[in-house]
Amino acid sequence: MTLVKICGLNDAAGLDAARAGGADMVGFVFFPPSPRAVTPARAAALAAAMPAEGAPLRVGLFVDAGDKELAATLEAVPLDILQLHGEETPERCAAVRARFGRPVMKALGIATEADLALLDAYAPVVDRFLLDAKPPPGATLPGGNAAVFDWSLLTRRAIPRPWLLAGGLTPGNVAEAIRATGAPGVDVSSGVERARGVKDPARIAAFLAAAKGA
Numbered sequence: 117m118t119l120v121k122i123c124g125l126n127d128a129a130g131l132d133a134a135r136a137g138g139a140d141m142v143g144f145v146f147f148p149p150s151p152r153a154v155t156p157a158r159a160a161a162l163a164a165a166m167p168a169e170g171a172p173l174r175v176g177l178f179v180d181a182g183d184k185e186l187a188a189t190l191e192a193v194p195l196d197i198l199q200l201h202g203e204e205t206p207e208r209c210a211a212v213r214a215r216f217g218r219p220v221m222k223a224l225g226i227a228t229e230a231d232l233a234l235l236d237a238y239a240p241v242v243d244r245f246l247l248d249a250k251p252p253p254g255a256t257l258p259g260g261n262a263a264v265f266d267w268s269l270l271t272r273r274a275i276p277r278p279w280l281l282a283g284g285l286t287p288g289n290v291a292e293a294i295r296a297t298g299a300p301g302v303d304v305s306s307g308v309e310r311a312r313g314v315k316d317p318a319r320i321a322a323f324l325a326a327a328k329g330a
């Protein structure tokens with residue numbers, strides 16, 4: 117069954133909907149310019165309130181974070197996976213993985229076939245890829261922009277690690293996205309919000325039902 121990550125959770129209602137609907141991963145954004153950002157203390161309180169039974173994996177999303185920030189966040193929040201969503205090089209991914217002992221999920225922006233060439237450089241040093249749209253012109257965030265990319269690019273070569281498809285997914289298009297790409301997992305943020313940065317529990321439930329039923 118398709119793995120589902122609900123990203124940018126920042127309140128209990130969203131987290132409850134994600135857990136109740138069977139999300140495999142929940143993402144906390146540790147990037148202050150994002151409207152979805154949480155502090156480590158807030159993420160720790162949200163994570164602590166989740167029942168342990170059937171709890172999704174907790175993913176911490178960072179953008180070019182230094183070791184000090186990663187260490188301080190991990191001290192406060194029990195994160196299972198580190199999502200690196202900036203310009204982190206393969207060497208940086210390897211260093212983070214070795215130093216912090218957590219699986220690393222590297223986000224890559226995909227717009228052309230050439231972007232997929234990067235997969236081979238990262239594959240030996242990451243545990244999973246998140247293949248996302250590149251930020252559209254004028255966007256101020258490296259992700260979470262509700263932008264879709266050309267899914268057919270992903271059918272032209274094998275992806276050398278487990279991966280999640282991201283970028284502009286919604287309850288209405290996620291089943292088609294899974295069918296078109298064969299993605300083993302999907303990730304969503306904007307498509308389950310009622311306003312930028314505000315998650316909608318009903319949309320989270322609908323997304324999970326559509327992705328898990330695909």
Ligand SMILES: O=C(O)c1ccccc1NCC(=O)[C@H](O)[C@H](O)COP(=O)(O)O
Binds near residue numbers: 123145153177
């Ligand atoms: O969501 C954010 O605010 C964000 C900020 C900075 C870097 C990455 C960010 N999100 C990354 C995600 O994992 C999103 O879920 C992914 O880009 C898909 O977003 P969307 O197209 O909005 O579903």
